[in-house]
Structure formats: C-alpha cells, structure tokens
Amino acid sequence: ALEIQNVSKTYMMGTEAVHALQSVSLSIEENEYIAIMGPSGSGKSTMMNVLGCLDTPTSGEYYLEGEDVSKMNDDQLAEIRNQKIGFVFQTFNLIPRATVFHNVELPLVYSGTPPAERILMANDAIERVGLTDRATHKPTELSGGQRQRAAIARALVNKPTIILADEPTGNLDSVTGREIMAILDGLHKAGNTIILVTHEQEIAEHAHRIVKLRDGQVESDVRPNRV
Amino acid sequence: ALEIQNVSKTYMMGTEAVHALQSVSLSIEENEYIAIMGPSGSGKSTMMNVLGCLDTPTSGEYYLEGEDVSKMNDDQLAEIRNQKIGFVFQTFNLIPRATVFHNVELPLVYSGTPPAERILMANDAIERVGLTDRATHKPTELSGGQRQRAAIARALVNKPTIILADEPTGNLDSVTGREIMAILDGLHKAGNTIILVTHEQEIAEHAHRIVKLRDGQVESDVRPNRV
Ligand SMILES: Nc1ncnc2c1ncn2[C@@H]1O[C@H](COP(=O)(O)OP(=O)(O)OP(=O)(O)O)[C@@H](O)[C@H]1O
Ligand SMILES: Nc1ncnc2c1ncn2[C@@H]1O[C@H](COP(=O)(O)OP(=O)(O)OP(=O)(O)O)[C@@H](O)[C@H]1O
Ligand SMILES: [Mg+2]
Numbered sequence: 001a002l003e004i005q006n007v008s009k010t011y012m013m014g015t016e017a018v019h020a021l022q023s024v025s026l027s028i029e030e031n032e033y034i035a036i037m038g039p040s041g042s043g044k045s046t047m048m049n050v051l052g053c054l055d056t057p058t059s060g061e062y063y064l065e066g067e068d069v070s071k072m073n074d075d076q077l078a079e080i081r082n083q084k085i086g087f088v089f090q091t092f093n094l095i096p097r098a099t100v101f102h103n104v105e106l107p108l109v110y111s112g113t114p115p116a117e118r119i120l121m122a123n124d125a126i127e128r129v130g131l132t133d134r135a136t137h138k139p140t141e142l143s144g145g146q147r148q149r150a151a152i153a154r155a156l157v158n159k160p161t162i163i164l165a166d167e168p169t170g171n172l173d174s175v176t177g178r179e180i181m182a183i184l185d186g187l188h189k190a191g192n193t194i195i196l197v198t199h200e201q202e203i204a205e206h207a208h209r210i211v212k213l214r215d216g217q218v219e220s221d222v223r224p225n226r227v
Numbered sequence: 228a229l230e231i232q233n234v235s236k237t238y239m240m241g242t243e244a245v246h247a248l249q250s251v252s253l254s255i256e257e258n259e260y261i262a263i264m265g266p267s268g269s270g271k272s273t274m275m276n277v278l279g280c281l282d283t284p285t286s287g288e289y290y291l292e293g294e295d296v297s298k299m300n301d302d303q304l305a306e307i308r309n310q311k312i313g314f315v316f317q318t319f320n321l322i323p324r325a326t327v328f329h330n331v332e333l334p335l336v337y338s339g340t341p342p343a344e345r346i347l348m349a350n351d352a353i354e355r356v357g358l359t360d361r362a363t364h365k366p367t368e369l370s371g372g373q374r375q376r377a378a379i380a381r382a383l384v385n386k387p388t389i390i391l392a393d394e395p396t397g398n399l400d401s402v403t404g405r406e407i408m409a410i411l412d413g414l415h416k417a418g419n420t421i422i423l424v425t426h427e428q429e430i431a432e433h434a435h436r437i438v439k440l441r442d443g444q445v446e447s448d449v450r451p452n453r454v
C-alpha cells in the first residue's frame with residue numbers, strides 16, 4: 001500500500017549537506033502494524049513526513065496505493081492528507097488559539113462533513129482519548145499529555161485507513177499510554193494500517209514488524225516472533 | 228532548600244474551576260534527587276512551574292532556600308530563574324528564529340557573561356548533549372530529540388545548582404536518554420539538586436526519592452531501597 005523506493009532527503013545548510021534519509025527503500029502492505037525506531041536524528045520523522053505526503057523527497061519515488069505521489073496535484077494531496085491518512089505529529093501542532101473541540105473537528109470541516117455530524121464525531125474522538133472535560137480548553141490550558149491526546153483525537157476523527165503516529169505516547173504516563181495503544185491496536189484489528197515511531201520497547205512490541213533506522217538508512221527490518 | 232506549603236493552583240474557566248494543585252506540601256533538601264510521576268494532567272508541570280518560580284500559586288507558600296518567593300521583587304526572581312535554577316520545559320520552548328548556539332548562550336547573555344567566555348561555555352554545554360554538529364541549525368531544522376537536547380544544554384549552561392527537568396528524555400531513544408541521565412547523575416554527584424518529571428520507571432529509578440501525584444495532590448512520597 002505504501003512503497004518508498006530509493007528515497008533520499010537532503011537539507012542544504014550553506015555549503016554543508018544534511019542527509020536526513022539516504023536512499024531508503026521500504027514496502028508496507030495494507031493492514032500492517034509497524035514500529036519505526038532508531039537514534040535521535042536518524043530520520044524517523046523525516047520518513048513519516050514523506051509517508052504522510054507532508055514532505056517531498058530530494059530523490060526517489062513514493063507510491064501510495066499504487067500511485068506515484070510526486071505526480072499528484074494539490075487537490076489530490078490535500079484529500080489524501082485529510083481523509084486517507086491520520087497524522088499524529090511529534091510536536092502535536094495544534095492551533096493555539098482554538099479549543100480542543102475545534103482543533104479536533106477541523107479535519108471534518110475540510111472534508112465537508114455537516115455540522116451535526118461533526119459534533120458527534122469530534123466528541124466521540126475526544127471521548128476515546130479521555131479529554132471530554134477538557135474539550136473547551138485551548139492547547140495552552142492543557143497539560144503536555146492532554147495536548148498529545150488532542151493531537152491523537154484529531155488524527156483519528158476522519159476515520160483514516162492509514163495512521164502515522166510519531167511518538168504518540170512520549171508525553172503520557174504508563175496508564176494513559178496503554179489506553180492510547182489499545183485504541184491503535186483496535187484500529188489495526190479493524191483493518192487499518194498503523195505506522196508508529198517510538199523509542200520505547202514495550203510500545204514497539206504492539207507492532208508486528210520493527211524497522212530500525214540509523215543515520216538516514218534502514219539498519220534492520222524484522223518481524224519478531226509472536227507468542 | 229525548596230519548601231512548598233499548602234500550595235494550591237486553580238484555573239477559572241468561566242464558571243468552572245480547574246484544581247491543578249490542591250493544597251500540596253513538599254519539602255526538598257539540597258542535593259536531593261527526586262522523580263515526580265503521576266497520570267497525565269495530575270499537576271506535575273504545574274508543580275514544576277511553581278518550584279521554578281515561573282508561576283505563582285493561587286494560595287499557599289513557597290520558600291526557596293528559606294526565602295518566601297511571593298515576597299521577592301522582579302529582579303530577584305529574574306536572577307533566580309537565570310542563575311540558580313535550570314529549567315528543561317516539557318515543550319522545550321526554544322526561540323524558533325535563533326540557532327541552537329544562540330538559544331544556549333542566551334542565559335549567559337542575561338547573566339552578563341563576557342562574549343569569549345560565553346562561547347566556551349555554550350559550546351561546552353552543546354557538546355555535552357551531543358549537538359556540536361547541529362549548533363548552527365534553528366529549532367525547525369532539528370529532530371524532536373535534538374530540540375530536547377538543545378533545551379537541556381540551555382538549562383545547564385549557567386551551571387545552576389537546582390535543575391528542574393520536565394520529561395527530559397520523552398523524545399529520546401534509549402541510548403541518547405541514557406547519555407542525558409548520565410549528565411544528570413553527574414550533576415547530582417557534584418552536589419546539585421535534581422528534580423525531574425518522568426513517566427518512565429527506569430528513568431525514575433535514577434532518583435533517590437519518588438513523589439507520585441494524582442489529581443493535584445501527593446499520592447505517595449517514597450525513598451526506594453538502594454542496592
Ligand atoms: N492555563 C490553564 N488553564 C486551565 N487549566 C489548565 C491550565 N494549565 C493546566 N491546566 C490543567 O491543570 C491540570 C494539570 O496540568 P499539568 O500540566 O500540571 O499536568 P501534568 O501532570 O504535567 O500532565 P502531563 O503528564 O500530561 O504533562 C490539567 O488537568 C490541565 O488541563
Ligand atoms: N529543516 C531541516 N534542515 C536541516 N536539517 C534538518 C531539518 N530537519 C531535520 N533535519 C536533520 O535531519 C535529521 C533527521 O531528522 P528527523 O527529525 O527525521 O530525526 P528523528 O529520527 O525523528 O529524530 P528524533 O528521534 O530526535 O525525533 C536530523 O539530524 C536533523 O537535524
Ligand atoms: Mg522525530
């Protein structure tokens with residue numbers, strides 16, 4: 001479903017080149033459950049941004065469900081980001097002056113969902129991450145973990161089939177982290193594709209395949225034995 | 228050294244009151260090594276903000292090295308935040324348009340350190356967190372873990388005796404996380420006071436005392452047995 005071929009991402013800093021990804025290839029099928037791990041700065045978020053159509057490679061190809069992403073127009077890309085893919089950012093990226101509720105309903109506004117339905121779906125997503133009593137707060141009036149959960153609710157509200165979550169439990173206590181992982185596990189059982197970045201081994205063990213990056217390259221790609 | 232007595236912090240949201248801290252008391256001596264844990268939203272960052280003189284309680288007292296913080300003037304508070312306390316924020320709070328180097332040297336500018344010395348001290352802090360080859364990048368040109376490490380370098384550059392670190396390893400892979408904990412352990416051995424918020428048990432075990440919060444109150448406060 002997601003096919004990255006020889007993808008490189010290079011940033012030019014004056015005369016210095018930063019090779020965030022170096023000719024990486026990765027093939028992900030529908031309904032896979034993948035954890036991406038690796039040292040700080042190894043290219044995980046960069047790879048997630050390419051997979052999520054948020055960033056274009058410097059070279060190489062990315063085929064999303066058989067289509068070459070670099071050949072898509074802006075409308076196609078916007079629709080993919082809005083409806084097909086749910087993206088949880090490492091730094092949340094919530095709108096600071098809007099409430100949790102409005103942040104979560106925004107993807108539904110973009111997809112043209114009527115107001116009555118938006119309210120139901122947004123409140124459902126907010127309830128699933130345990131933020132019902134914070135729905136009228138703005139991000140600055142939330143704890144770090146509450147912001148993270150608002151970002152998760154927003155990513156799931158349009159019921160995307162591909163979920164990209166960059167450190168979704170990094171700011172959560174163990175109990176809340178397990179609740180979020182239960183949501184992701186349930187989405188996987190329901191047939192969706194789950195790709196998450198984590199640095200915690202117990203979180204990675206929810207996945208069926210672990211891809212490790214190092215210095216912008218794939219160091220290993222294994223399916224651990226399941227009990 | 229740090230004495231919180233019956234401190235409450237209440238936010239008014241229209242007619243609803245959010246009790247972030249509810250009459251909390253905590254006594255921390257010099258050279259203690261404390262981990263604060265607890266569920267998302269339980270008041271950890273709020274407590275850190277009070278301890279770091281970044282936020283004033285709604286009621287109760289805070290004595291920092293014997294002095295009532297509420298009676299201090301702005302100059303005294305600025306000096307405490309700049310020189311006595313090093314604060315690593317849960318959301319980093321770096322200046323987005325400035326390089327890592329400038330972000331890290333800023334506390335030295337405020338403390339009146341001469342330029343030549345600033346360069347040495349800032350580069351030393353940057354090297355200790357492994358960011359030497361990212362010193363000219365801006366925060367938007369860094370990975371999540373690199374931003375976290377820049378925030379740590381900035382917190383340590385003025386050599387404060389009290390270090391408050393809110394989830395300092397939340398965005399770091401295990402190896403880099405251990406390097407940061409080695410820095411904090413070393414600072415503790417050197418006589419400084421270390422207070423960190425974490426949701427990870429292995430990180431908390433570096434501390435000599437674990438305080439758990441729940442719903443804005445202290446649920447437990449223990450010194451685990453040391454081997
Ligand atoms: N400015 C604010 N206005 C209203 N409520 C707030 C504000 N800041 C924080 N809160 C609330 O106070 C409570 C405590 O927040 P705090 O940030 O201290 O939690 P925390 O323990 O650090 O959580 P986390 O582990 O998620 O970072 C939360 O329920 C939060 O929603
Ligand atoms: N806009 C940019 N300009 C220059 N370099 C960049 C930019 N964005 C990222 N980088 C560099 O690319 C490399 C990969 O970054 P990336 O964010 O993908 O790492 P990561 O694996 O997600 O790290 P972390 O675990 O710390 O979040 C890093 O070394 C980073 O400094
Ligand atoms: Mg990252």
Ligand SMILES: [Mg+2]
Nearest residue numbers: 143144272317
């Ligand atoms: Mg917090």
